[in-house]
Amino acid sequence: MIFDRGDKVTIRQEDGNPSAQAVFRIGVILVLAVVIFVIVRQMMIPASFGQYGRYRGNSISENASLNAAYAGSSNDCGECHQQEFMALAQAQHREIDCQSCHGPAAKHVSKPAVTSPIVQETAELCNSCHRQIAGRQDGKIVTVRPLLHSGGVNCTRCHNPHRPQLSFEGDKS
Amino acid sequence: MKEETLKVKTSNKAVEEHMKKVVPRRVFLTTACKMLAAGILAPMGSLAAILNSSFAGESGETSDWTRVWAGKEWGFIVDTEKCIGCARCVDACKQENQVPPDKEVFRTWVERYVETTQGVSIDSPNGGLDFEPLAETEEKQFFVPKLCNQCENPPCVQVCPVSATYRTGDGVILVDGKRCVGCRYCIQACPYGARFMHPKTHVADKCTWCYHRIAKGMRPACVTVCPVGARKFGNLRDLKDPVTQIIRKERVRGLKTDMGTKPQVFYLGLDEVVV
DSSP, rough: HHHHHHHHHHHHHHSOOHHHHHHHHHHHHHHHHHHHHHHHHHHHOTTTTTTSSSSHHHHHHHHHHHHHOSSSSSSHTTTTOOHHHEEEEEEEGGOOHHHHHHHHHHHHHHHHTOOOOOOOOHHHHHHHBBBHHHHHOOTTSBBBBBBHTTTTTOGGGGGTTTTTTTTOOOSSS | OHHHHHHHHSSHHHHHHHHHHHHOOOHHHHHHHHHHHHHHHHHHHHHHHHHHSSTTTTTOOSSHHHHHTTTTOOEEEETTOOOOOOHHHHHHHHHHOOOTTTSSSOSSSSEEEEEEEEEEEEEEEGTTTTTTOOOOSSOOOEEEOOOOOSSSHHHHHHHHHTTOOEEEETEEEEEEEETTTOOOHHHOOOOOOOOOOOTTTEEHHHEOOOOOTTTTTTTOOHHOOOOOEEEEEETTTTTHHHHHHHHHOOOOESSSGTTTOOOEEESSSTTTTTO
């Protein structure tokens, strides 16, 4: 190491102004660093970033273009199922969208033959609204104690959900 | 200097031999710098190429969103007087937005407040899908549906270190799943607990008021299925919109307004114990 240090001193003395050279060298390195930073930054940042704000603009379309599982409204159902649609329009359940009970039906609307949103088990489904629980007052909705009311059998044995006020009609539609 | 060179000369031959083998400092440093630069730049170039390819179709933005957003500012009303706690909204939301049904994560959920003389008990088993009957008492018992408040001043957007979440021009906070690194800052920052780590995608997830539906002119899934009309969705810029009418004429309140977040979900009939 001692030998090395001595060597350096002789070289610097030959070149003349050592400090100016050092400044020049640092300057070159700095400029290079900035250029590299700008190039890398340009490559890393997505093109649509900053289009609408400090985020990737294309992300909006990606979010907006996701497929909907639920169809727009009951009107889509009514176009084919007119009988049920008309029956429901006069019943106590008229405010309820078909898909509240039948589940997501966007696929069925676009391809009716592929999927069929028929409700099989109704006891649990009806209970989600009509079972008596704390917080669900009788003034808001008719509530029952399922076991006392029916022994837990399928509600459609007595009620038609499309015309619930007409009891003992059975599974007609 | 003379002394030092003398020292070298006077030292034994073994040391001299060793010194000859030593790489001079300058040579060592320049080589090291070159290797370091090459080592950093080479993988960076390929990394950038990978990143850019993952943002497919980046330059081909067709729809101009500023035009879509013009004259729109979405708002949401929750009528706690009407809610019967059926949790059809919770179920519909999970099906609409691919939120795993068997996991304890929710974009929207229903809380039940039961006020007794001992205090208030709040429960939301499985997001409200599995409410136990409990005993009917004379005290206050009611349901409060919760969802993202799409704050006008969103803390979650502020803390995101990679700009992966943002507020759209029509007032909905969205998540850029491709940019999100899953650091969970936004989940911590949200005072409403509306965000969660998606168990499948492993990025932050939250209610978007079904942005994919409202962009197509449909209502959010929870609003669509609510059997009692406890959830309402509309355009606050449209003075004739029923939602705007309610906000203008009825007594509505947002959640945790003292935090300065300016929530855009307005509650009707909210009790003061609700947090």
